[in-house]
Amino acid sequence: MALQIGLIGLPNVGKTTLFNALTGACAPVAPYPFTTLERNVGVAMVPDERLQRIAALVNPEEIVPTTIEFVDIAGLVKGASQGEGLGNQFLGHIRDVDAVCMVVRCFSAADIPHVTSELNPKDDIEVVELELALADLATVVKRLEKLRRQVKGDKGEYEEELELLERLHEVLSQGGQVRGLPLNAEEKEIMRPLNLLTNKPRLCVANVDEEALPSGNELTAAVKESAGAEVIVLCAELEAELLEWPQEEAQAYREEWGLEAPGLNRLIEASYRLLDLVTFFTTTGGREVRAWTVPRGTPAVEAAGKIHSDMKRGFIRAEIISYEDLMKAGSFARARERGLLHLEGRDYRIREGDIVHIRFHL
Numbered sequence: 426m427a428l429q430i431g432l433i434g435l436p437n438v439g440k441t442t443l444f445n446a447l448t449g450a451c452a453p454v455a456p457y458p459f460t461t462l463e464r465n466v467g468v469a470m471v472p473d474e475r476l477q478r479i480a481a482l483v484n485p486e487e488i489v490p491t492t493i494e495f496v497d498i499a500g501l502v503k504g505a506s507q508g509e510g511l512g513n514q515f516l517g518h519i520r521d522v523d524a525v526c527m528v529v530r531c532f533s534a535a536d537i538p539h540v541t542s543e544l545n546p547k548d549d550i551e552v553v554e555l556e557l558a559l560a561d562l563a564t565v566v567k568r569l570e571k572l573r574r575q576v577k578g579d580k581g582e583y584e585e586e587l588e589l590l591e592r593l594h595e596v597l598s599q600g601g602q603v604r605g606l607p608l609n610a611e612e613k614e615i616m617r618p619l620n621l622l623t624n625k626p627r628l629c630v631a632n633v634d635e636e637a638l639p640s641g642n643e644l645t646a647a648v649k650e651s652a653g654a655e656v657i658v659l660c661a662e663l664e665a666e667l668l669e670w671p672q673e674e675a676q677a678y679r680e681e682w683g684l685e686a687p688g689l690n691r692l693i694e695a696s697y698r699l700l701d702l703v704t705f706f707t708t709t710g711g712r713e714v715r716a717w718t719v720p721r722g723t724p725a726v727e728a729a730g731k732i733h734s735d736m737k738r739g740f741i742r743a744e745i746i747s748y749e750d751l752m753k754a755g756s757f758a759r760a761r762e763r764g765l766l767h768l769e770g771r772d773y774r775i776r777e778g779d780i781v782h783i784r785f786h787l
C-alpha cells in the first residue's frame with residue numbers, strides 16, 4: 426500500500442487547492458465551506474532527478490517515479506468532534522493515514538471567507554488540535570468503558586492498558602496531543618490499535634500570499650511558533666498555477682522570486698524525512714527505470730515483495746549498486762568491471778539510492 430498523508434485544517438485554508446496541485450487532480454475548489462464532501466485520494470509523483478540520470482545510462486522505454494498519496498479531507502470546524510460541520514465522519518477518514526499535514530491559512534484574500542473574521546494562525550492551529558484531541562478522547566473513553574466493564578474488580582492482564590488509557594485520558598481532556606508523550610515500546614504497542622489522530626507524525630503547511638515568499642512573514646512566524654512540527658511555507662494557488670505553465674517559464678519565474686524548489690517538492694521531501702523513507706531504484710533489464718519507496722531499514726526480501734510477490738517468494742539474492750557508484754562508473758558494464766556491484770542476502774537493509782536487481786526463482 427502506498428503511503429498516505431492526510432491534509433487537514435479549517436475550511437477555506439487551501440487544502441483542496443494544494444491537493445490539486447500535488448496530484449494534478451481536479452477536485453472542485455470553491456470559496457465556501459464544505460465543498461469537499463467526499464474525501465479525495467490522489468497520487469502524487471515524487472520528483473527525483475536521479476531517475477533521469479539513471480535513465481540516461483539505461484535508455485529505458487519507460488521511467489516510473491515513485492508515488493505518495495494525499496488525502497483531501499473536508500475542513501474541520503470547532504465542534505467537529507461533536508458532529509458540527511461534517512462531524513466525526515471525516516475525522517474517521519484520517520485514522521488510516523500515515524501522517525497528517527495541517528494546512529494553515531496565511532493568505533489574505535478579502536473575498537474568501539475565513540471561519541473567523543481575522544487571520545490568526547495560532548488560534549486556527551489550536552482549534553484544529555483541540556478537535557483532534559477531542560476525537561481521540563472519545564476513542565479513549567470508549568475503550569476505557571469497555572475495558573472497565575470487562576475486568577470488573579480484577580484488572581489482571583489489562584492493568585497496564587488501563588493505566589495507560591487513564592494517562593491518555595488526562596492529557597487529551599486538557600486538549601493535549603499524544604504525539605511526543607514519553608511512552609515505552611510496550612505502551613506504544615498497546616496504543617497502536619487505537620489509531621489516535623494526535624499521535625500521527627505531523628507536518629504543517631503555511632499557505633501564504635505570493636508576496637510572502639520565499640521567507641514568510643509574521644503570520645508564518647506565528648505558525649512556526651505554534652505548529653510543533655516542520656513548517657513548509659508555500660502559496661498553494663501559485664503552485665497550482667505554475668503547473669499549467671511550460672516548465673522553463675515556471676522555473677524562470679521561480680528563480681526570479683528566489684524560490685529554489687517548487688513548494689510541492691519541498692512538501693514531498695519533508696514527508697519523506699518525517700516518515701523516514703528511502704527511495705531505491707530498479708532497471709528491469711533496461712526496459713523500465715523505476716523508483717520505489719520503503720521505510721528506512723527495510724530488508725531486501727521485503728523490498729523485493731514490494732516489486733512483486735513472486736520476487737519475495739523466490740528470493741535468492743539482491744545485486745546492488747549505490748547511485749553514486751553507478752554515476753562514478755558511468756555505466757553498468759564499467760561498474761561491474763570495477764567490482765562496484767555487490768551481492769546481498771535477504772536481510773540486507775536497503776539504503777537510500779540503492780539500485781537493486783533481485784535474483785529470484787519462480
Ligand SMILES: Nc1nc2c(ncn2[C@@H]2O[C@H](COP(=O)(O)OP(=O)(O)O)[C@@H](O)[C@H]2O)c(=O)[nH]1
Pocket residue numbers: 434435436437438439440441442443453454455456457458459460461500532533534537632633634659660661662663
Ligand atoms: N489568494 C489565495 N487564495 C487561495 C490560496 N489557496 C487557496 N486559495 C483560495 O481559497 C479558496 C478556498 O480554497 P480551497 O482549496 O477550496 O480550501 P479548502 O476548504 O481548505 O479545501 C479558493 O477560492 C482558493 O482559490 C492562496 O494561496 N492564495
Ligand SMILES: [Mg+2]
Pocket residue numbers: 440441442460461498499500
Ligand atoms: Mg476542500
